[in-house]
Amino acid sequence: MGLTEAGRIALRYADQIFQLGEQMAESLGDEQLDYTLRLSVGIADALPKTVSFHMIEPILGMQRPVRLVCHEGRFEALCSELVQHSVDVVLAERPGGQGTAHLQVAKLLTYPVRIFASPDLKQKYEANFPQSLQHAPFLMPSRNNVLRLKLEHWLESVGVEVTVVGEFDDLALLETFGRAGLGLFAVPAMLIEDVVRDHTVVHMGDAQGVVEDFFAFTHPRNLNHPALKLLFNVNPNTNPNRSD
Structure with a gap:
C-alpha cells in the first residue's frame, strides 16, 4: 500500500527536518550532536557498479561517518524522486534529460572507451584496426x-559498419556475453582490470576520441548536506543553473 498525498508531504518535511538537524550539528560543533550522516543515493541502472563506487568514493573519507542508502532505478524515475526529496543525489552516465532543468549537476569522472574481444575474435579482426x-x-x-x-x-x-548481435541495458550482462566470445564490446577504460581479470577477453584497441562521462545530480537545496558539499565542490565543472 502506497503513501497518501498527505503522507508523502509529511515524509518530505521529515527529510527536511533531518537535514536541518545535521546542519545545526555542523554549525554548533557540539560533540553531543556529532552523529553519522545519512546520504540517500539513486544510481541509474545503466551505470557500471564499479564506476558508481568511484563516483562517491570522495565522501567515504570524510571525518564524519556516512551511512549510504543506495538503490538503482531508471534515470528519469530517480530524478523525479530527487525533485520530491526522496533521494539526496542521483548518479548517472548522462549529462541531463527530462526533469533535470532545475537540478544541480557536476561531471565527476571521464574515461576513454576501449574495445575488447575474446582471443579468437581479436586474432580475426585486429589487423588494420579499426577498419x-x-x-x-x-x-x-x-x-x-x-x-x-x-x-x-x-x-x-x-x-565501419559492424553487425550488432546483441543489445543490453546491463553492462555486466553485456560483458558476460562478450566473455563467451559472442562479439566485441566497448567499456570505459577504468574497468579494464575487471574486464580482463579472468583472461577470457583481451584489449583490442581504443575508440579514438570517444569518452564516457559520469555525472551527479542533486536539488540545489540539498547542497547544505556536508557530503554533497564535498562531492559537488571538489569538481570545477559544477553548474548551478543547468538546463536540458
Whole structure:
C-alpha cells in the first residue's frame, strides 16, 4: 500500500527536518550532536557498479561517518524522486534529460572507451584496426544509453559498419556475453582490470576520441548536506543553473 498525498508531504518535511538537524550539528560543533550522516543515493541502472563506487568514493573519507542508502532505478524515475526529496543525489552516465532543468549537476569522472574481444575474435579482426571491424559481431549498449550513440558516431567516422548481435541495458550482462566470445564490446577504460581479470577477453584497441562521462545530480537545496558539499565542490565543472 502506497503513501497518501498527505503522507508523502509529511515524509518530505521529515527529510527536511533531518537535514536541518545535521546542519545545526555542523554549525554548533557540539560533540553531543556529532552523529553519522545519512546520504540517500539513486544510481541509474545503466551505470557500471564499479564506476558508481568511484563516483562517491570522495565522501567515504570524510571525518564524519556516512551511512549510504543506495538503490538503482531508471534515470528519469530517480530524478523525479530527487525533485520530491526522496533521494539526496542521483548518479548517472548522462549529462541531463527530462526533469533535470532545475537540478544541480557536476561531471565527476571521464574515461576513454576501449574495445575488447575474446582471443579468437581479436586474432580475426585486429589487423588494420579499426577498419578491420567491418561486419564484425558487436555487442552494444541499448539505445537509451549515451555510449551507444557515441559508438555509432565513432564507427561512422571511421567508415565501419559492424553487425550488432546483441543489445543490453546491463553492462555486466553485456560483458558476460562478450566473455563467451559472442562479439566485441566497448567499456570505459577504468574497468579494464575487471574486464580482463579472468583472461577470457583481451584489449583490442581504443575508440579514438570517444569518452564516457559520469555525472551527479542533486536539488540545489540539498547542497547544505556536508557530503554533497564535498562531492559537488571538489569538481570545477559544477553548474548551478543547468538546463536540458
